[in-house]
């Protein structure tokens with residue numbers, strides 16, 4: 616069965632900004648979906664902020680293997696109930712791939728427990744992304760480094776917990792560096808944060824960026840063969856074996 620992927624996009628810049636619309640006539644989520652289709656047999660659907668339940672009902676999340684998140688200008692409008700549902704589903708095993716300005720999304724901050732603050736500049740920087748874990752599954756088929764001719768700069772320090780695996784590091788023309796490919800485990804779920812993807816640059820048409828996102832979706836898929844722990848007292852109030860008499 617192909618992996619069931621939701622691409623969640625706040626879908627605001629495309630409606631307001633002609634530059635973004637020209638770069639992404641099918642919206643950011645359309646370009647991200649096209650990139651996935653180049654690399655695998657994914658069952659892709661789209662969800663956006665303005666749909667009921669932000670497009671992420673309990674039932675829909677229950678039938679999703681990996682959620683991709685692109686948000687920027689409307690993080691505060693994401694309902695807290697939505698954040699609760701997504702967090703629970705990640706802890707239960709759904710993969711989450713957070714792109715670019717999603718670093719400040721409610722869900723990423725919730726799962727990290729930090730501000731996820733960083734330095735930034737929207738200018739004429741080139742970004743050079745180095746692979747620092749060449750044997751990681753997300754790096755399958757990638758070159759040792761790749762360049763994005765124009766991108767927004769994100770600079771360290773990035774206020775995040777130390778990642779479980781650091782996969783990529785970015786360098787920018789202005790001299791800054793940034794941890795740009797990060798893996799986390801939360802509960803039964805896996806999270807990948809990937810830095811590039813500012814809306815006024817054609818980043819989601821970049822062939823290597825597309826490959827990274829496809830690899831990340833495959834890596835973050837649920838591993839359904841592990842036990843699902845039963846927490847609390849209810850079940851465990853009855854011992855597995857008889858206890859000695861007091």
Ligand code: ZN
Nearest residue numbers: 716767813814
């Ligand atoms: Zn940006």
